Amino acid sequence: MSIRATNLDWRLAKWVIIPIALLFGGLFLVDYVGNRNRCQKLAEEKGYVEGEYFPPNRAGFGAQCVCRGKRNPDGSVDEEAQLVIPLD
Numbered sequence: 001m002s003i004r005a006t007n008l009d010w011r012l013a014k015w016v017i018i019p020i021a022l023l024f025g026g027l028f029l030v031d032y033v034g035n036r037n038r039c040q041k042l043a044e045e046k047g048y049v050e051g052e053y054f055p056p057n058r059a060g061f062g063a064q065c066v067c068r069g070k071r072n073p074d075g076s077v078d079e080e081a082q083l084v085i086p087l088d
Contacts, residue, residue, distance in 0.1 A: 039065035047071050063087040
């Protein structure tokens with residue numbers, strides 16, 4: 001006995017399962033890019049050079065923005081400075 005995929009199986013995969021998977025993947029990507037851009041803007045507003053976005057549940061934390069490289073008033077950059085902003 002061999003297992004064969006019927007036309008119904010292929011139609012379900014083609015018109016239901018694959019579009020749902022693509023929809024969820026697209027929603028995740030839009031959310032990630034939006035939060036990454038939001039993090040970069042927050043970093044610039046706080047006077048930092050770089051903002052790095054970490055999604056929720058990474059290392060047991062919620063979504064957070066890690067800002068690095070504080071700009072000093074004299075124009076130099078303090079590479080050691082870091083600020084963590086929760087994005088909830």
